[in-house]
Amino acid sequence: MISVEQTVSWLGLRVTDGSGDPIGKLEGVYVDRADGKPRWLSVATGRFGSRSVLVPVSGAASGNGIVMVDTSREAVLTAPRANLAHSPLAAADDRALARHYRHFGRLRELSAIHDHITSASPVTNPKAIARDERYSHAA
Secondary structure (H helix, E strand, C coil), rough: CCCCHHHHHCCCEEEECCCCCEEEEEEEEEEECCCCCEEEEEEEECCCCCEEEECCCCCCECCCCECCCCHHHHHHCCCCCCCCCCEEEEHHHHHHHHHHCCCHHHHHHCCCCCCCCCCEEEECCCHHHHHCCCCCCCC
């Protein structure tokens, strides 16, 4: 499993799909509130980075200054839009994203959480790792 520290070190990198098609720029990481593991990457898309989408962390890898995700560009661009603005992610939005990406393991994790409960919190600043011991352990 990829650690929070590793994903946060990717902030600002270009994001592509497995074929190398550009998706956007990594602007944040959403961390599970229950276990502190990174679950979603927040990617600024569009001509001026005006739209943010969440992409699963699972299967992501970094190299040569880019982050490659394990999903197609089309799937990312058609993903449900959560009310982001770097705010916590509601379980209902988390489930909708997991269904869209066919991320069935995440759906199982969220099965007992009520829709209005926050399931993941954003980390957009590497200094947040040092300030919050929840994020300082390795996955």
